[in-house]
Amino acid sequence: MMPIWTKSGEKHAVTLLKVQDCHVLRYVSKEESGGKTAKLLVGGKNVSPFSKPESAHEIFREAGVPRKQKVTTFNVTDDAIIKPGTPLYAAHFRPGQFVDVTAKTIGKGFQGVVKRWGFKGQPASHGQTKTHRRPGAISTNKAAKVYFFLKMPGKMGNFFLTSFGLKVWRINTKLFFFYVNGSVPGHTNCLVKVRDSKLPTYKDCNKNPPFPTFFADGDEELPEDLFDEEIFQFTDPSVTFA
Amino acid sequence: RVSSDGKPPKFQPPPKPVIIDRKTEKEESRFLSPEFIPPRGRKDPLKYYIERKDMIQRRKVFNIPEFYVGHVLAVTTANPLASDKCSRFVGICIQRGGTGLGATFVLRNVIEDQGVEICYELYSPRIQAIEVLKLEKRLDEHLMYLRDALPEYSTVDVNMKPVPRMDHEEIPVNKVQVRMKPKPWSKRWERPKYNIKGIKFELPEHKMQAAQKWSQPWLEFDMLREYDTSKIEEKIRKELSEELEK
Numbered sequence: 001m002m003p004i005w006t007k008s009g010e011k012h013a014v015t016l017l018k019v020q021d022c023h024v025l026r027y028v029s030k031e032e033s034g035g036k037t038a039k040l041l042v043g044g045k046n047v048s049p050f051s052k053p054e055s056a057h058e059i060f061r062e063a064g065v066p067r068k069q070k071v072t073t074f075n076v077t078d079d080a081i082i083k084p085g086t087p088l089y090a091a092h093f094r095p096g097q098f099v100d101v102t103a104k105t106i107g108k109g110f111q112g113v114v115k116r117w118g119f120k121g122q123p124a125s126h127g128q129t130k131t132h133r134r135p136g137a138i139s140t141n142k143a144a145k146v147y148f149f150l151k152m153p154g155k156m157g158n159f160f161l162t163s164f165g166l167k168v169w170r171i172n173t174k175l176f177f178f179y180v181n182g183s184v185p186g187h188t189n190c191l192v193k194v195r196d197s198k199l200p201t202y203k204d205c206n207k208n209p210p211f212p213t214f215f216a217d218g219d220e221e222l223p224e225d226l227f228d229e230e231i232f233q234f235t236d237p238s239v240t241f242a
Numbered sequence: 243r244v245s246s247d248g249k250p251p252k253f254q255p256p257p258k259p260v261i262i263d264r265k266t267e268k269e270e271s272r273f274l275s276p277e278f279i280p281p282r283g284r285k286d287p288l289k290y291y292i293e294r295k296d297m298i299q300r301r302k303v304f305n306i307p308e309f310y311v312g313h314v315l316a317v318t319t320a321n322p323l324a325s326d327k328c329s330r331f332v333g334i335c336i337q338r339g340g341t342g343l344g345a346t347f348v349l350r351n352v353i354e355d356q357g358v359e360i361c362y363e364l365y366s367p368r369i370q371a372i373e374v375l376k377l378e379k380r381l382d383e384h385l386m387y388l389r390d391a392l393p394e395y396s397t398v399d400v401n402m403k404p405v406p407r408m409d410h411e412e413i414p415v416n417k418v419q420v421r422m423k424p425k426p427w428s429k430r431w432e433r434p435k436y437n438i439k440g441i442k443f444e445l446p447e448h449k450m451q452a453a454q455k456w457s458q459p460w461l462e463f464d465m466l467r468e469y470d471t472s473k474i475e476e477k478i479r480k481e482l483s484e485e486l487e488k
Binding site: 002003005009011016018172175177188189232234235236237238239240241242 | 283284285286288289292293296299300303304320321322327328342343344363365366367368369370
């Protein structure tokens with residue numbers, strides 16, 4: 001994570017996300033998947049093929065691509081279908097676009113109620129006998145039962161979490177990375193799924209995105225760095241207020 | 243010359259000239275700002291490479307001078323609420339923290355009997371100018387104990403003129419022993435973990451010896467804590483010199 005400054009001098013914290021060897025693996029039609037839209041299977045990060053059996057390599061062999069560490073599905077409309085085997089690049093996104101990022105949170109193991117759910121616990125002194133970080137009461141008298149959804153100690157973390165509506169500040173087409181506003185779930189160097197935001201406020205935010213994706217062998221020639229309009233570029237002189 | 247046996251004298255090759263390359267000597271002692279050195283961790287080096295590129299880009303446009311903890315600096319920042327739209331602060335640098343673009347330094351001064359500390363970001367675009375008024379290093383890496391010292395050690399004249407200095411002179415080390423206010427202090431500076439050399443401890447002997455109870459003499463031999471930055475520093479220096487010459 002690093003800081004980024006706008007032209008008005010405000011600072012924002014930004015996460016660097018790298019697009020590493022992403023390829024489209026398979027197209028699953030609407031009827032096959034049984035959902036509302038067609039699906040595209042996409043794989044990230046190349047990994048050694050020797051740690052999995054041959055049966056697991058079928059998808060990758062069909063697409064003509066080395067074995068990927070992670071395979072995710074994206075729900076896609078019929079006009080956005082891509083041929084399996086096409087590489088996906090960071091230039092698929094544009095600065096100023098809003099994005100949802102999904103990843104598995106850092107696993108904290110079995111945790112008590114104070115850390116897991118933020119309960120206040122009990123005081124440290126004034127007569128408390130062996131009760132400092134316990135949940136206290138778990139139900140009322142009239143209920144005569146414990147509700148199913150009660151917050152109790154248990155395994156914390158290591159589940160999929162999505163951060164919605166993160167702005168894309170900067171995209172680099174040569175080294176395939178882009179900056180995303182705020183923090184992202186997961187540990188450093190973990191694999192992350194980035195998707196166009198489906199929040200209703202950002203429905204019309206994406207103006208002229210590369211549709212269905214950015215093709216490297218196409219005619220479009222992009223500069224190495226694409227910045228959002230509001231970013232302060234370090235080639236400019238210092239910010240002054242008139 | 244008179245030869246010994248009438249034979250011609252044996253050929254004496256001329257002495258080899260000793261070349262003292264002043265340029266390489268200077269380059270070795272060149273200063274590398276501490277925020278360029280990446281911390282030890284498992285992050286992708288790509289992130290540090292990109293941060294360095296951005297930092298170099300900023301340094302080409304805006305001059306960030308070489309300074310250490312203990313220097314007296316004057317910083318002008320853009321301030322939308324001030325009448326002149328810019329504000330100037332003079333103070334002693336007591337700490338340099340952070341790595342990469344988020345590198346910060348804290349300036350301390352006592353203005354009208356009120357101690358003021360301001361933390362500035364080196365690469366923030368709101369900073370208009372950084373001037374080094376007085377160059378002097380101190381015995382410690384950080385001067386946080388000035389908060390518990392007598393205010394005369396933190397006061398710096400706001401209208402101070404920059405002290406002239408020759409380029410090739412070494413930066414002088416100020417070995418002043420600072421006198422403290424009576425205890426309690428914000429931190430127990432007499433304890434060996436802070437390793438402060440710039441305080442004149444006027445505590446009784448038994449208290450100084452009691453503080454040595456918290457010493458951890460095994461820490462300097464801990465191999466897992468070693469972080470040898472010499473090779474990394476060389477690479478970064480090379481990169482810096484190449485980029486700044488462009």
